[in-house]
Amino acid sequence: MNIHDTLANVAILIASRRQAASLMGRNEEEALWRYVRALSDFVHVTGQVYRFEDSFGGAAPTERPLVSPRLGEHEGTFAQLAVELLLKTLAETLEPEQKQHVCLLIALLSFIAETGQVDEVEDFFSNQLEYAPVVIVHFTKYEEAQAWMKGVAEPPSPAHLLIGDDYHQFWYRREDNTRGMYRDYAIEPAMEALTARGIPPQLPSFATRVEAEEWLMSHPANPYAFVAIAGEHYFAVHHRRLKRHSLHHVASALNAWEEHKKAVELDTALEAAARSDGGGE
Structure with missing residues (x-):
């Protein structure tokens, strides 16, 4: 089983533990399981899945892994509280596969600490809906x-x-x-939703894209904003890691998004028809 499949299986464990904590009214524990899920999301969106795999030699740990001593530098953070939860869960878990999944999560948290990314993950967890x-x-x-x-x-x-x-x-x-x-149409759904609510009538207005980019550097979108360039509406997207904005012509982007959705719907219908024809033979 490759690392992507393993992390997918670990996500099932996280979801079940989070649901159990929520049903029992253990809100602090439920929040920690959400944080643990954010760890996996973070290594995915930052392209570090194989880097994480290399940190434990490619074979998922089956025994209790060493906890990074650098976690001790982050007292009172989600990271410290999460490793305490994971160690407690490991001690209470009897099923071998689930123990292996918990071990992997401890290794993941240690990887984040050893690579100096604890603060970044805390920020990602607390503010990811705003980025x-x-x-x-x-x-x-x-x-x-x-x-x-x-x-x-x-x-x-x-x-x-x-x-x-x-x-x-x-x-x-x-x-x-x-x-x-x-x-990938990653920001078009947000653009569509915000446009449907109505583009503000009074927008920061610029003659050129260069002027808009210069203004956005000192007035970053949070994370999205509408601006006008040469009389046309644009959707500004703030990319914090890159320290830059992308600018999307609203009308053109929404037209492309509609065409993409139609193409997906057509492909889905054709696949369904193919399965139906095959099943009838």
Whole structure:
């Protein structure tokens, strides 16, 4: 079983423990299980899944892993409270597979501590709903992204890239060194929802994109904002890790989003029809 499948199975354990804590009214424990889930989400969106796997040698730990001493530097944080919960859960768990999953989560928390990312994860957990989907790298042109994708020996995966102003999902599979990327409509749902509520009549207005970008550097969107450039509406998206904004022409972006949804619906209908025809033979 590869690391992605293992983390998917671990997510099932987290969900069941979180649900049990919620049903029992143990709100603090339920919040800690949400934090533990955020750990897994964080390594995924920042492309660190294989880096994490390398930290424990590629074989999921089956015995109690060493807890990073650096966690002691974060007294009172979610990280410290979570490792205490995980150690308690490990001691109380009898089923071997579940024990292995808990061990993996302890190893994950130690990985975050050893790589100096505890504060970043705490921020990600507390504020992730207020941030745009994470992007790890920006390219001006598609060809630049392709050259990077093909040239990096161990690229971060999975992860979002920004090519121009467009999100792309990048993936890499270590087992056979396959890799690829595709256009991903990560912020269009938010743009659609905010536009439906009504674009504010009074917008920051600029003659050129350069002027808009300069203004946004000192007035960052949180994480989204509408601006006007040369009389046209744009949707500004703040990418905190990259310290930049992408700017999306509202009318064009929403048209592309509608075409994408139609294409997905058509593909889904064709697949359903194919399954139905096959089942009738």
